[in-house]
Amino acid sequence: MTKELEIEFKNMLTKEEYTRLLKDYSDFHSGPITQHNHYFDTADFQLKQQLSALRIRDKNKHFECTLKIPAPVGHYEITDQLTNEQARRMLELQSFEATEVAEALLKLEVLTEKLTSIGTLTTHRVEFEYLQGLLVLDHSEYNGQEDFELEYEVSDAATGQENFLNFLQQQGIQQRPADKKIARFMKSAAARSTDY
Numbered sequence: 001m002t003k004e005l006e007i008e009f010k011n012m013l014t015k016e017e018y019t020r021l022l023k024d025y026s027d028f029h030s031g032p033i034t035q036h037n038h039y040f041d042t043a044d045f046q047l048k049q050q051l052s053a054l055r056i057r058d059k060n061k062h063f064e065c066t067l068k069i070p071a072p073v074g075h076y077e078i079t080d081q082l083t084n085e086q087a088r089r090m091l092e093l094q095s096f097e098a099t100e101v102a103e104a105l106l107k108l109e110v111l112t113e114k115l116t117s118i119g120t121l122t123t124h125r126v127e128f129e130y131l132q133g134l135l136v137l138d139h140s141e142y143n144g145q146e147d148f149e150l151e152y153e154v155s156d157a158a159t160g161q162e163n164f165l166n167f168l169q170q171q172g173i174q175q176r177p178a179d180k181k182i183a184r185f186m187k188s189a190a191a192r193s194t195d196y
Contacts (some may be wrong), residue, residue, distance in 0.1 A: 008153045009073035009164040009176035013137075017173055018148035021137055022126060032124035035059040037119065038091055042114045044115050050108055053182045054101070054115070056087055057141065063087035067100035067105065078104045093117065099146055119143070121185045131154075131163045140181060143188040149178055 011172070022032075036058040041047045047054055053068045063082040070074045080098035082090070089095045096102055096112035105112060121142040127134055136151035152167070154160030157175070170174060 002057075004077050004079075005071055006068075006077050007075055007154050007160060009154070009161060010180075011150045011164075011168060011173065012176040012178045013148040013150050015148055017171075018139060018150075018163075019135060021150070021171070024175065025128060028128035029126045029171075032126050032137075033059065034124050037121045037123065037181065039118045039185065040115045041118050042110060043079050046114075047108070048186070049143055050110075052108060053180065054105075055182070056082070058087070065090065065101050067101045069104065069108070074080065091117070092094075114124065116151045119183055119185065123181070124188060130167070133160055133163065138181075140184075142185045145188050149181075170196060
């Protein structure tokens with residue numbers, strides 16, 4: 001189990017900006033790695049109401065379960081590594097085998113047996129170090145939609161914000177607010193359900 005404080009800055013990109021950055025920084029990465037985020041909540045969205053999110057991530061058949069909860073700056077991530085079998089049972093809602101995440105859910109008064117799958121978001125991710133942080137280029141696909149996003153993960157919020165804004169300015173990229181992936185996913189899921 002790990003518990004980390006994550007401080008990140010986000011900005012939505014156009015497809016053209018994403019493609020340009022991918023090419024311009026090709027010396028710093030070896031191309032996108034695909035990961036699948038399987039999201040969970042209760043039927044009445046108890047996690048969402050507490051500004052929290054729960055996912056199982058499948059990255060090259062390496063599985064981990066992460067609970068994100070708010071922190072004074074950024075958010076905390078509580079993560080348990082899972083075997084393939086543990087992940088399979090959890091994805092099929094047979095059991096909940098992420099012990100540290102289960103303890104944290106208990107503190108939020110969310111019962112694991114009430115959890116249900118709310119869908120999958122696939123991200124093609126490129127990441128590389130940039131000025132004492134991690135610069136991330138994401139192309140995400142979910143519910144028949146796609147989007148492009150820039151993230152900058154740092155340990156110091158003030159310096160990180162300055163570096164991030166300078167990067168956007170240097171690249172001629174307009175500032176565009178970016179909701180968390182799960183929020184974008186949920187919005188698209190709600191929009192799709194009204195289409196039926």
